[in-house]
Amino acid sequence: MSISKEKIQELAERMERCHIRKEDLIEKFILGSGKGGQKINKTASCVYLKHIPTGLEIKCQRDRSRELNRYIARRELCEKLESKIFKEQSEKEQQFEKIRRQKRRRSRRQKDKMLEEKKHRGSLKLARRSPISE
DSSP: OOOOOOHHHHHHHHHTTTTOOGEEEEEEOOOOOOSSSSHHHHHHOOEEETTTTEEEEEEOOOSSSSHHHHHHHHHHHHHHHHHHOOOOOOHHHHHHHHHHHHHHHOOHHHHHHHHHHHHHHHHHHHHHHHOOOO
C-alpha cells in the first residue's frame, strides 16, 4: 500500500507547523517481531523515531511496509507534539478516554439505581397495557 502525494505533503506541512525538522530526528529501522511470520521477522520494517529537542520516542510496526511505518511514526510524533504544545487532547486521546469510561465497572450504588429505574420503567409499561377481557 503506497501513500498518496497529498498525504505526504499534508504531513510535511503539519511537521513544519510543529517545528519538526528532519535534522532533529533520529530514525532507525529495527527488525520486526510478533505476528506476520518469517517475512516480518527477517526484514527491518519497524521504525524507531526520536525527536532530539523534546526527547519524544515513537516506535511503529503496524504494517509490513517500511515506508508506511515511517509515515505513521511521523504522524504519531506530530500528534504527540501537538498535544504537548497546544495542551489539549487530540481526537485520538479523547476517543480512547471515552472507550475507557464506557468499559469502567459501575459501582454498587450505580447498579442499584439502574435496576431500580428499570423496575420503575417496567411497571409503567405494565400499566399501559390494554385490559385483558375474559
